[in-house]
Amino acid sequence: MNLVHDLHNLMGGFGVALSPMNFLYCLIGASLGTMVGVLPGLGPVTTIAMLLPLTFKMPAVSSFIMLSGIYYGAHHAGSTTAIMLNMPGEPTSVVVCFDGHPMARQGRAGAALSIAALGSFFAGCVAVIVIALFSPLLAQVALDFRAPEYTSMVILALLAAAVLTEGSLINSIAMVTFGLLLGTVGTDVNSGRERFTFGLSNIASGIDFVAIAVGLFAIAEIVSRLRHAARKQSASADGAHHAAPKFRSLFPTRRDFAMSWKPILRGTALGSAFGILPGTGPLVSSFASYSLERQIAKDPSRFGKGAIEGVAGPESANNSAALTHFIPMLTLGIPAGAAMALMLGALTIQGISPGPMVMTEHPDLFWGVVASMLIGNVMLLVLNLPMIGVWIKLLTIPYRFLYPCILVFCCIGVYSISNSPADVVMTAAFGVFGYVMLELGCRPAPLILGFILGPILEANLRTALVVSRGNPMIFVQSPISLGFLLVAAALLVAYATSGLRRREPRVANSMEHDPYSNAKDLS
Known part of the structure; x- marks a missing residue:
């Protein structure tokens, strides 16, 4: 009965997504996502941060459909330049370089590009089905959550993000703590007193999310990448000898299909599972899929020399993980990564609180976005293969022209929200801070x-302690809350005893800073 109900809702979602305005925004999002996925330095996080000010005056459903298209479109297209130029447009596509570029x-670029596109399409469709089937179940369970459960769940999410994110654990925990402190700036809802405002009226209601997002993810990333712009010429020169393949040469052989369909299935399953957990998104999923395929292969020595399984599995894992990131964000209000945090902010800008009630209070939003993902996957399949030459031509745009336009666009967008120069100054300040942190x-x-x-x-910590009259044991009396805390403790123990972080994500992290470095050397 629930399945029939979900299918009925999904059909209603197609009615929302296929309306002329939403269909246009889906096309715009998929096209922009493809473009930023191809161009190194303009990932989905930076682009979403740039466009957040524009969504303030857009309809909620249309804006979220567009931002979602940018997000999964970038993950879909990042493999194009990874295969053609050995230069991943999106950091999560670095694994595809290992075998895609060889x-x-x-002379088998067509087969690699086709398998990557088909694997992405299949994984995206499966991930959308997973969202449609499991999101209502998870939301139904979340309705039984009270303040203690939400408190423990948020603690688990923050700790998992710190443990599983690339880099030092101490640095990650410090950044989480500083983010928590920034969230307390403004007027206390309970007492009505201002906290940490230092007499500045502009932040009496809290720090503007758009200012901090644009500063940390757009301006800081752009300034950081300017340090590596000199390497672009050598990378472009290396890629200039590789012409875009003709459409007729894009068809893989039967042997390619026979060797790829199982890795695609395994990568899709891995990505769908990893994508739900904070910090274990497309990057970790891609490396996990590549490691799995290499371990179970009859001849592991082929990997790194042009094994098509090394393209099919990681690319499928990348895209399925990217989409299943939406499940905890929409149903629990818990973002599973930086991009999902920005998407969460986009919803709050529209006055929508993500959580278990979003499917009942805003069914047009939830099911419209889910349906638009299937439509967007078809658009991406059409956009990526025939237009490979066009996207690679975009790599010839001089960065000295691209970056100033982006910075001006960011400043105009931030200023347009409340027409306040102070917001632009705050954005610049967070940009400087973000650059220093990088x-x-x-x-x-x-x-x-x-x-x-x-x-x-x-809010939930206060509520729980008020209900229990200050007794902290309330967090271990509930089985669900206790379970979250035990998982959080297990993450810390696993990190301390076995070095949970792998070497590959750290390498990918350096790749994110320098997208022009030779990805082949990383294998």
Whole structure:
């Protein structure tokens, strides 16, 4: 009965997604996502942060459909330049370089691009089905959550993000803590007193999410990448010898299909499972899929030399994980990564509180977005293969022209929200802070997660302690709350005893700073 009900809702979602306006925004999102996925330095997080000010005056459903299209479109398209130029447009596509580019050098770029596109399409469709089937179940369970359960769940999410994010654990926990502190700035709802405002009226109602998001993810990333712009010429020169394949050469052989369909299935399953957990998104899923395929292969020595399984599995895991990130964000209000934190902020800008009630209070939003993902996957399949030459041509745009336009666009967008120059100054300040943190090896993702989840943690912690009259044992009396805390403790023990972080994500982290470095050397 529930399945029939979900299918009925999904059909209603197609009615929302296929309306002329929403269909246009889906096309815009998929096209922009494809473009930023191809261009190194313009990932989905940076682009979503740039466009957040524009969504303030857009319809909620249309804006979220567009931002979602940018997000999964970038993950879908990042493999194009990874295969053709050995230069991943999106950091999570770095794994595809290992075998995709050797295939291109062997004259088999068409097969690699086709398998990557088909694997992405299949994984995306399966992930959407997983969202449609499991989100209502998870939301139904979440309706039984009370303040103690939400408090423990937020603690688990923050700790998992700190433990599983690339880089030092101490740095990640410090960034989470600083994000929690930033979330407390403003007027206390209970007492009505201002906290940490230092007499500044502009932040009496709290720090503007758009200012901190644009500063940390757009301006800081752009300034950081300017340090590596000189390497672009050598990378472009290396890729200039690789012409875009003709459409007729894009069809893989039967042997390619026979060797790819199982890795696609395994990668899709891995990505769908990993994507739900904070910090274990597309990057970790891609490396896990690559490691799995290499371990079970009859001849592991083929990997790194053009094994098509090394393209099919990781690319499928990448895209399925990217989409299943939506499940905890929409049903629990818990973002599973930096991009989902920005999407959560986009919803709060529209006055919508993500959580278990979003499917009942805003069914047009939830099911419209889910349906638009299936439509967007078809659009991406059409966009990526025939237009490979066009996307690679975009790599010739001089960065000295691209970056100033982006910075001006960011400033105009931030200013347009409340017509306040102070917001632009605050954005610039967070940009400087974010750049310094990047140079020190601190990633902004844990900070933004702490900033988003801080008010939720504070509100539920206070409520739980009021109900229990200050007795902290309330957090271990509930089986669900106790379970979350035990999982959080297990993460810390696993990190301390076995070095939970792998070497590959750290390498990918350096790749994120320098997208022009030779990805082949990382294998």
